[in-house]
Amino acid sequence: MSALADRTRAVLDRALAVHAGDPAAVAVLQAHRERLDGPLRVALAGTLKAGKSTLLNALVGEQIAPTGTAECTRVVTTYRDAPSARVVVEHRDGTPPEDLPVVHRRGALVIDLGATGVERARALRVDWPSASLRAVNLIDTPGADSTRPGVAGRARAFLGAADDPTAVPGDGADVVLHLVRHLHDADVAFAETVGEQAARGIGPAGTVAVLSRADEIGGGRLDALVTAAQVARRYRAEPGLRRHCRTVVPVAGLLAETARTLRAAEFAAVRDLAAGAREDVEDLLLSADRFLDARLPDAVAPMDRRARRALLDRFGVHGLRLATTLVRRGAGDSASLAAELVRRSGLEELRAVVGTQLVAHGDVFRARAALGAVERVLRTAPPRAGGEELAAAVERVLTGAHEFVEQDALVALHTRGGGSEEARRLLGGDGPDAAARLGVTSDAGPDDVRGLALDALARWRRAGEDPRADRSRTDVARVVVRSLEGILAGRS
Structure with a gap:
């Protein structure tokens, strides 16, 4: 569990103590306390x-x-x-x-x-x-x-x-x-x-x-x-x-669901369809109505309308076209067909x-939701002793957590469009660990990681101090610099 989660848990525990006499507030806070660890x-x-x-x-x-x-x-x-x-x-x-x-x-x-x-x-x-x-x-x-x-x-x-x-x-x-x-x-x-x-x-x-x-x-x-x-x-x-x-x-979605749950009988039916001449099968799969009602090619095993409907419900027309094509190209069993359908489904x-x-980044999202819940309890519940100190504790976590700043910077990059791919990655867009941020494999050595982080830090410090850059770019650069400093602090 991260340091952010620990700080948020401490705030929730303090909030539960402050609002101990308010069953409604306690129910909300306790639910977020449990969600924080789930x-x-x-x-x-x-x-x-x-x-x-x-x-x-x-x-x-x-x-x-x-x-x-x-x-x-x-x-x-x-x-x-x-x-x-x-x-x-x-x-x-x-x-x-x-x-x-x-x-x-x-x-x-x-x-x-x-x-x-x-x-x-x-x-x-x-x-x-x-x-x-x-x-x-x-x-x-x-x-x-x-x-x-x-x-x-x-x-x-x-x-x-x-x-x-x-x-x-x-x-x-x-x-x-x-x-x-x-x-x-x-x-x-x-x-x-x-x-x-x-x-x-x-x-x-x-x-x-x-x-x-x-x-x-x-x-x-x-x-x-x-x-x-x-x-x-x-x-x-x-x-x-x-x-x-x-x-x-x-x-x-339908292709992905069917691929992940493909049954042997369904693979057999697709294999039978693929046994027909390609032109005949493509003609049969021009539309759903045609597949349901047209005569099957001579080389294809008999299949009544109910069986065709079941197959269509599972694959859709696009899925049947793709599945029969993949079988003709060598997908010889249900496992290989399913794997290729999953890959092509997205x-x-x-x-x-x-x-x-x-x-x-689950800790970040759960913490943000939990701290928001504490703020709403403070706004809506009757004032209690210790409420001001609790509000200050929430503010300290919200303003002091670089993880929240990173997520906001990622959104700013996306909203603005055309942002730096390196900035997105260094801010944790591909994962929060140092290797993902620096674009190297997880087995990279500490010296390699530190060297890459130092090189990136020098570049982004210059970017943050560039007088020609607009405010939004220098703001992102400063957040990236802090993220890189965090990587180096964790590796030193």
């Missing part, structure tokens, strides 16, 4: 059918979040690692939480609220044994533009919990993956409303935009992800998103961004 809370948010549940399944590598053509997520649902599977519903009326049956159907977890109903449910918690959930809790939120009464408000309330003194203790996220399908009006509106609301507690440094149905952008062509990557670069320069996130990553790039830019 996994990073990552919320997946966006408009209806942006692919939040599908991407969650892809990140976990199992089908544990309901997906489909209908609106599947109507209750905020937290997925976390645990020794055994368990589904718990929390009620809106404050009655004790209730265990739900753990039901599997065709390899997927089925969540049935039963008599509780969506209206009575406040939140769901899914415990699931998974290495992918040890460092993070993934939180699936309803569509922010849902037309069902009250559903869209649940997502907005959860994301804005950090700025709402009436929110249920423990609600809210440390960071957000904001899923967009295209940069349509609904996506821009989401960024400007919910994004701003969440940013008050999370900040744009803790938000990553995900172009979540990237295969659709390229019209389902085999090179659709290449086109999506170009679009993502343009989106990174879009003011409506730039103000609220640190980067944009393209991912073909999932690994997203996992790298989440790992190096969010999880690696």
Whole structure:
């Protein structure tokens, strides 16, 4: 645990002592005290059918979040690692939480609220044994533009919990993956409303935009992800998103989910399709309707409409085109096909961004959320003895933590555009450890690291003192200098 986490924990302990007689304040502070030592809370948010549940399944590598053509997520649902599977519903009326049956159907977890109903449910918690959930809790939120009464408000309330003194203790996220399908009006509106609301507690440094149905952008062509990557670069320069996130990553969510959960029978069906003449298969996969209804090529094993629909639901037209092409090119088993589909889906790039830019800085995001909670308690709770000293302690941590300054500088670089790649890296954009900051492998020797840090320090000191540079560049240079001094202090 970092020194920042230790200082924040001390502030929380002092706050708990000051507000010991206020049950509401204690509940909020204790929730953040527990979160400070727990996994990073990552919320997946966006408009209806942006692919939040599908991407969650892809990140976990199992089908544990309901997906489909209908609106599947109507209750905020937290997925976390645990020794055994368990589904718990929390009620809106404050009655004790209730265990739900753990039901599997065709390899997927089925969540049935039963008599509780969506209206009575406040939140769901899914415990699931998974290495992918040890460092993070993934939180699936309803569509922010849902037309069902009250559903869209649940997502907005959860994301804005950090700025709402009436929110249920423990609600809210440390960071957000904001899923967009295209940069349509609904996506821009989401960024400007919910994004701003969440940013008050999370900040744009803790938000990553995900172009979540990237295969659709390229019209389902085999090179659709290449086109999506170009679009993502343009989106990174879009003011409506730039103000609220640190980067944009393209991912073909359905392709990624299917690749991570590929079944032997599905690989066999794809292999059978690929056995047909290439021209015939390409003609069959011109559209979803054609694949469902057209006659199969003679060389392809019989497949009824129900089986075709199941395959289409799992792969999509783009996924089937890509999978059959890869099989023809030599993907001879389900493992090799799955690995290549994952690589082409963009999932690994997203996992790298989440790992190096969010999880690696988890202490910073959790500390910022916790200190913000203490500030809100001080504003909203009745004055108490020791409150002024507590406020001063919060201010000392906020102003004295270079980690917060670094995150703000990273956001400034992104917002301004055209910033130095070296500055981004030295500020921890690729990870907080010295090797990642200096762009060397983790096994680099101490002398090599120190030499690189000294060279960089000399360059950035000159940049910070350059009278020709504008104020924003000299400000970033000074932050970089302090980061480099920290590296040298840690290595000396």
